[in-house]
Amino acid sequence: MGAALRATHADVGRRWTLDEPAAVSHMSRSTFAAAFKAKVGTAHLTYLSDWRMSLARDALRTDTRSISELAAATGYESESAFSTAFRRVVGASPRHFRDEARQQARVE
Incomplete structure (x- = not known):
């Protein structure tokens, strides 16, 4: 393993x-x-999806890459496929998640 x-x-x-x-x-x-x-x-593919979303959440909080660059880096063939998967797992679109994380960082 x-x-x-x-x-x-x-x-x-x-x-x-x-x-x-x-x-x-x-x-x-x-x-x-x-x-x-x-x-x-x-299952392995569920683990992989969860791992990708964990990396994506971290990157959206701290990274300056575009969402389409992040989609490619985490194994998605399109920004749309990445956004759909992200919303399913996280409950918000990548853009919304990034905007909220940046707003939180400004408040702290």
Whole structure:
């Protein structure tokens, strides 16, 4: 599992399939999927999505990259796909989240 997590974290923008982390872990897809869920508590692609959104939230708070640059850096093919995923996970659009975070920083 450690090798799969390190590979995932090292290349978050990659278009991961279940085959790749399974191969890194020297397991079949089904064995890897079951082992990952048992150890991490969620499926690999769900973990990857959550990790990407965590990185995106941090970047939107502190980074000057555009939303489309951030979308590409976190593995999304378009700003629209990124925005849809971000809104589903976070509950707000990336622009709204960034504006709120910047406003909070000014108040503090």
